[in-house]
Amino acid sequence: MTALTRRERLRAELERDAKAAARRIAAEEGVEGLTVAAVARAVGVTPPALYRYFNGRAGLVRAVYDDVTAEFMDNVARALHRQDPDDISAQLHAATRAVLDWSLANKVEFDLLMGAAYPKIAESEEGIPKVIARELGGFFGVPFARLWREGRLTIDADEDIDPALAGQLRTYRTHVGLDFPIGVVLLMVICWRQIYGLLCMAVYGHHQFAFDDPVPLFEHMMDHLLGILGLERSPGLRMP
Amino acid sequence: MTALTRRERLRAELERDAKAAARRIAAEEGVEGLTVAAVARAVGVTPPALYRYFNGRAGLVRAVYDDVTAEFMDNVARALHRQDPDDISAQLHAATRAVLDWSLANKVEFDLLMGAAYPKIAESEEGIPKVIARELGGFFGVPFARLWREGRLTIDADEDIDPALAGQLRTYRTHVGLDFPIGVVLLMVICWRQIYGLLCMAVYGHHQFAFDDPVPLFEHMMDHLLGILGLERSPGLRMP
DNA sequence: GGCACATGGTTAATAGTATTCACTCTTTTA
């Protein structure tokens, strides 16, 4: 049973409302518009009251970050699991497209997760939960691992990789907790580099004067990336 | 002769000092730390005085943006012109490396030029000078044009490019004012996508837990990009 | 030279922000 006292219930409600207000304000006004006073107004209390719930302004930003991270992960995971479990091409395509769509629909949040606001959060006292890199690496790492097991990837041999780079690739592999040659990790990074560049172009509006709609570039890139992995665009791709 | 009145001289000096202080403060404290009050303190006047020089806080940010843009352009141009004028590989390599080095040494400024702060500036009343896209496109566009003229590029034929994408590529080509097939533009964008992704990874510290030093990844990427262009790493590369 | 005007600074005032502290009212608990 919900053996919640009246106080606990009210507290949970206000915390929920405040988080929701913070997310909405951040999305509408940008992170710099996310102020303690604005959230207090939105939930109908005075600013000092929120200090019983959050660690000041930084705590509000952090709360939004945690919310947004969960939403993002969920989004990508659902896009991936919407595909045929044996259709790796569709899985990678859909997951990547989900990243693009979410990022475009949530530019402020993208900035928090992967942009300029990220380093500040990472350097905060709480830091970034290790889970994230592992989980996100996992989304893409698992299909890559399968492609490798099935012998479909053409990868560089360990000894052909610059030792400095190889060390970094091993660190990354350890972090996401997967077990395949660092040549596979290198392939993942090569793909991510391009995806991330396209995301930043689209979200930050760089070159927007020409590439107003990022989808044509995205689809062209996906064809290229799937090609690198020995795959083709899947006819069974399921978009939401 | 410098027929400057005392007043004009003092004004020029204060403007110069204020701009320098603004740049320093932004670099040290981040753009959010760049306040009218802080600059006023640094140059020894009261905050309202700066309103005779800048359009408030937004004007200060804009002044820093303009300064930084000029510095960035100059940096890339000098790295490029330091190379043998016939060594396209060295030119592209050096210019790209200059972009990376400058971005890492000036993370806040990078954010202003190509990151989250960029859209706000682009949407301000003054907008972004058209010159920039043209100039930056030119740095890389000119070597690409030469490679194409020399018949060294393998590019997609116009009719093999998705019409939606082709239209965007034509817009881009018009904007930078160069004259080659859109397949060449596509190659440029493919390269930029990867460079930009690597820059954002390095500057924003994404995946920093593993890729603390971005240079190994950068050099690996350059080998790949030069390969796409039918080039090899130049032995004559001159680094500063 | 002296006078009028333009320039560029000041102070004061308004309004917004974060944050801490002391206090009070309410709820919980012993």
Place this chain on the structure above:
DNA sequence: TAAAAGAGTGAATACTATTAACCATGTGCC
């Protein structure tokens, strides 16, 4: 039921931007 704990408020401090009124001084003209 009385003590303790919790959660809000109001006041105070210290920042921030920005505008307005004001004043001193430099500039240019007669």
